[in-house]
Amino acid sequence: MTNGAMKKQSLVERLQYIDRRIIFAFIAVAVIVPLLIGAQLKEKTTPIVQAMFDNVEGLPEGSRVLLSYDYGPTTAPEIQPMVDAMVRHCAERKCKMYMMAVWATGHNLTGETIEGVLRPDFPDLEYGVDFINLGYKAGNQGLIRLILVDFKTMYSTDANNIAIDDFPMMENITSLRNFDLIVSFGGGFPGIKEWIQFAGDPGNIPIGGGCTAVGAPNLYPYYPSQLVGLLGGAKGAAEYENALIIAYPKYEDYPMAGMSLMVSQTVAHIVIIFFIVFGNVLYFILRARGMTKEGLGGVR
Amino acid sequence: MRRTFPILITVVVGWVLIVADFIPHKPFGNLGDDFALYFDIIAVFAFILGGGNLFRIHLTKVQKKKKDWPFSIVTLGGFIVMLAAGLFKIGNPGGIQGDVAAVGSLFNDMYMQIFTPLQASMFALLAFFVGSASYRAFRAKTTEATILLIAAFIVLLGRTPFGLWLTSGLTGDMSFLQLPNLTDWIMDVPNLAGQRAIMIGIALGVISMSLRLILGVERTYLGGDSD
Numbered sequence: 001m002t003n004g005a006m007k008k009q010s011l012v013e014r015l016q017y018i019d020r021r022i023i024f025a026f027i028a029v030a031v032i033v034p035l036l037i038g039a040q041l042k043e044k045t046t047p048i049v050q051a052m053f054d055n056v057e058g059l060p061e062g063s064r065v066l067l068s069y070d071y072g073p074t075t076a077p078e079i080q081p082m083v084d085a086m087v088r089h090c091a092e093r094k095c096k097m098y099m100m101a102v103w104a105t106g107h108n109l110t111g112e113t114i115e116g117v118l119r120p121d122f123p124d125l126e127y128g129v130d131f132i133n134l135g136y137k138a139g140n141q142g143l144i145r146l147i148l149v150d151f152k153t154m155y156s157t158d159a160n161n162i163a164i165d166d167f168p169m170m171e172n173i174t175s176l177r178n179f180d181l182i183v184s185f186g187g188g189f190p191g192i193k194e195w196i197q198f199a200g201d202p203g204n205i206p207i208g209g210g211c212t213a214v215g216a217p218n219l220y221p222y223y224p225s226q227l228v229g230l231l232g233g234a235k236g237a238a239e240y241e242n243a244l245i246i247a248y249p250k251y252e253d254y255p256m257a258g259m260s261l262m263v264s265q266t267v268a269h270i271v272i273i274f275f276i277v278f279g280n281v282l283y284f285i286l287r288a289r290g291m292t293k294e295g296l297g298g299v300r
Numbered sequence: 301m302r303r304t305f306p307i308l309i310t311v312v313v314g315w316v317l318i319v320a321d322f323i324p325h326k327p328f329g330n331l332g333d334d335f336a337l338y339f340d341i342i343a344v345f346a347f348i349l350g351g352g353n354l355f356r357i358h359l360t361k362v363q364k365k366k367k368d369w370p371f372s373i374v375t376l377g378g379f380i381v382m383l384a385a386g387l388f389k390i391g392n393p394g395g396i397q398g399d400v401a402a403v404g405s406l407f408n409d410m411y412m413q414i415f416t417p418l419q420a421s422m423f424a425l426l427a428f429f430v431g432s433a434s435y436r437a438f439r440a441k442t443t444e445a446t447i448l449l450i451a452a453f454i455v456l457l458g459r460t461p462f463g464l465w466l467t468s469g470l471t472g473d474m475s476f477l478q479l480p481n482l483t484d485w486i487m488d489v490p491n492l493a494g495q496r497a498i499m500i501g502i503a504l505g506v507i508s509m510s511l512r513l514i515l516g517v518e519r520t521y522l523g524g525d526s527d
Contacts, residue, residue: 020432027431041461046484073416074423108401108411115403135399138347139340146336153337159399213459220487221496235459266460268427273456275435276449283439 012289016282023275030271034263040255041262042245043238052208052229053243055181056086061094063180064173067113068195071186072105075212079185080109081257082210082237084117086183088251089244091122096169097131098179100155102143102190107136107159128158128167135159140190144198148176176203181228183208187215196226210236234261307516314514354379382410451486458483 045053059065067087071079090097099110110133118125125131134155137143147154151173155164164170172178176199184195184207192209200207206228209219213233223230231240237258245251313335320331358372358379384390385407392398392405401408440446457463463479470477476485512518 018435023432023435024428027428031427043461044464044480046480073411073419076416077420077424108408111401111403111408133399135401137340138343139336140343142336142339142343146333146340149333149336154340159401160394161397161399217487217491218495220492221499262461266462268431269456269460270462272431272434273453275431276438276453279435279438280440280449283441 012282012285016279016286026271026275027268030267031264034267035260037263038255038260039263040259041238041266042259043235043242043262045239045243045246048223048230048232049236049239050229050243051224052231053089053240053247055206055208055228056089056093056095057247059090059093059095059180063093063095064098064169064178065090065095066098066100066176066179066182068182068184069099069101069106069109069186070103070184070188070191071109072103073109075186075188076109076112077261078212078233078237079210080112081234081261082231082240083109083113083185085237085240085244085256085258086210086231087113087117088121089240091118091125091130092248094130095180098134098169098173099132100134101136102140102194103186103188104136104138106186110135110159129169132167132169133159141194141198144176144190144194148199148203151175151178176205179205181206181208183210185210187211187219192219192227192230193222196222200226234258234265238262303519303522306522307519311514311516314510318514351379351383382407385410451490454479454482455486458486 056065067083067090069083087097099113101107101110114127114131114133118131127133135158137154139146139154143154152164157163158167176182182195182199182205184192186192187209192207192211195207195209199205207226208228208230210231211219211233213235216230216232216236219227219230231237235258238256238261239258241251241256241258245254245256316328317332317335320328323329355376358375360366361372362369362376385405386400389396389398389400389402390406391409392400392402392407394402398405401411434452438445438449438452440449457466458479458481463483467478475481509518513521
């Protein structure tokens, strides 16, 4: 478009072709400012998250919960809050926690939970007795299928290369069928779907999941028959944290990562909605002025 | 022979594993599990093959000074340093026997201080693109676009406490119109129906492709045409 043509454009037409950097600036402010303020926003727990919470809450003391870290740093900001909340809940229920990863990038993140949640908040819990880090093994869904039948074929040592039989909590663990609940975090491949297909269904083991918000719609078909509950994105984490606070009021004033993220998410959603409405108002004004559908664009 | 032998392996293994699923007795009973173990062993070697391939390709690129070769130096540097930190467990509090990802090890420090922020930043950029794409794409130009726009509007608002606050006045018989409830309905009904249809379609596609493979009809996975 030439300069001459640009000059002839009305304000509405110019706004129609708004520079995308303006939108980027609005989104940046919407996300960063709430994070800097550090506010928290409570979320009403939806049935799909409440089902997950109730399942963990219903586990008797000493139940075995396998937590699979099937994600990486890309989605960690969204998924780590739900992992922390669930680990906190499992610790409150005095469950035995078994951490593993079918993603190579998930192994390092197990340390985040151990050093960030278990060691500072539950100092009485003992490694090898109450929780264990089994680390990462290659094989994707092949690994899941194999440990359904024989766990110790693949896991003869923990992540520190200490013989698995040296740990009291590994006694009587021969296959995935010995676990009371398996929770996979991460909606990619391999992830929740593979845990359902290769462990949950053939082994009749309850499977729970936590994934990114964009991955959640793909997993809804598995709930409730094949998936006991699902946490989707920061909202899922915040909902789980809310359920945790209701059940354990001592967490009322505790900093919850999911609830903090919800403030940013809420403001960012409002900004996006504003731009959508704004864009459509401009669109209909220009259509009323006789411009064709094809002539109406959007962001440059 | 280069094509016949791989086809023969695929056909035999495919049929044997299908038959094994219906015969829970030796030698068929454990075949599926045995093959899962073979798969895991091969998967480990795939890492060596993949790493070697990455090294060879980028080394060649640097040697021949091909387009963007300086980036290959960064790739090789990152690969070698990370590999050495992991293999020799440099700075690992547990020594050579310790967990490769132990807190305090060089491997974990690089993972947490370099890899994690880089990857998280890349993913975070999506928020900006979603923002500008929403402005560009969500125009009520057609009936379909309008339906999409309304659904997006409800889900965007319904996924936040603001949506609940906005419609909290709708109580009693009208409570189903609260935005979070409408969002749940969109996720549970139209989304579920669509997702199930896609999943069933994919499953049927996988079955037909598997049948083509084990019957030897599908041969594209073998590569070139020459025998």
